[in-house]
Amino acid sequence: MRRADRLFQIIQILRRSRRPVTARALAQELEISVRTLYRDVADLMAQRVPIRGEAGVGYVLDDGFDMPPLMLTADEVEAVLLGAQWVAARGDPDLTRAAQDLVAKIAQVIPEGLRPFVGSSPLTASPRPDAVADALNMTQLRAALREERKVILDYRDEQGAVTRRIIWPVTVAYLDTVRLIGAWCELRQAFRSFRTDRVVAADFTSERYSRPRRQLWAEWRKAHYSWTENPPPARKV
Numbered sequence: 001m002r003r004a005d006r007l008f009q010i011i012q013i014l015r016r017s018r019r020p021v022t023a024r025a026l027a028q029e030l031e032i033s034v035r036t037l038y039r040d041v042a043d044l045m046a047q048r049v050p051i052r053g054e055a056g057v058g059y060v061l062d063d064g065f066d067m068p069p070l071m072l073t074a075d076e077v078e079a080v081l082l083g084a085q086w087v088a089a090r091g092d093p094d095l096t097r098a099a100q101d102l103v104a105k106i107a108q109v110i111p112e113g114l115r116p117f118v119g120s121s122p123l124t125a126s127p128r129p130d131a132v133a134d135a136l137n138m139t140q141l142r143a144a145l146r147e148e149r150k151v152i153l154d155y156r157d158e159q160g161a162v163t164r165r166i167i168w169p170v171t172v173a174y175l176d177t178v179r180l181i182g183a184w185c186e187l188r189q190a191f192r193s194f195r196t197d198r199v200v201a202a203d204f205t206s207e208r209y210s211r212p213r214r215q216l217w218a219e220w221r222k223a224h225y226s227w228t229e230n231p232p233p234a235r236k237v
Contacts, residue, residue, distance in 0.1 A: 020058030085125035092138035154200040
C-alpha cells in the first residue's frame with residue numbers, strides 16, 4: 001500500500017469508528033508496525049487533520065472534518081454497487097429508484113478509471129421471488145421514523161386477531177423475504193417487532209415521540225441485539 005493511500009485509510013478507519021481506535025488496532029488493520037503508525041498519525045496531525053489521541057485510550061477524528069467524499073477504491077465502488085443492487089431487488093419502489101439514482105450519480109463523479117466497475121460489476125444481488133408484499137406505505141413509514149412521529153397500526157398477529165397499536169418506529173429491518181418494524185408499542189409498554197405484510201391499516205400521525213429516537217435505538221439494541229449481526233425473530237405481539 002502506498003503511503004498516501006495508507007494515510008487516507010487511517011482517516012477512513014477513524015471516520016467509521018464510533019469509539020477511540022488504539023494504535024495497535026490501526027496498525028493491525030493496515031498491516032504495519034505500531035512505530036510506523038505513530039509516524040503516520042503525527043504526519044496527519046502536522047497537516048492539520050483533527051486527530052486527537054490519548055495514551056491507553058486511542059485516537060479519534062473530530063467532527064466536522066471534511067475530505068473529498070468520492071475518493072473511492074475499487075473495493076468501495078463494488079461495495080456500493082452491490083448494496084444498491086440489494087436495495088433495488090428488495091426495497092420498496094421509492095428505495096429502488098433511489099438506489100438506481102445513486103448508481104447513476106456515482107458513475108458521473110468517480111474517477112474515470114473506476115467507471116468500468118459501474119457498468120460491469122462482477123458482483124450481483126439477485127431478487128427474491130418469494131418476498132412478501134408490504135401492506136403499508138414504506139415511504140411514509142420511513143418519513144415517520146426520520147421525523148420521530150407516531151404511527152397507528154391495525155395489526156394482525158399469527159392467529160389472525162387484529163389489534164390497534166400506537167407505535168414509535170425505531171428501525172426497519174430489510175430481511176430477505178420480509179420486513180420488520182422495530183418499535184416501542186404503547187399498548188404493551190415494551191419494544192415489539194411488526195411484520196409489514198401483517199399490517200391491516202396504518203395512520204401516520206403528526207404526534208412526536210416523547211423520547212428521541214436515538215435514545216430509543218440505544219434501548220432497543222440493549223434489549224435485543226443488532227439486526228445487522230443476527231436478525232431477531234418477529235416476536236408474538
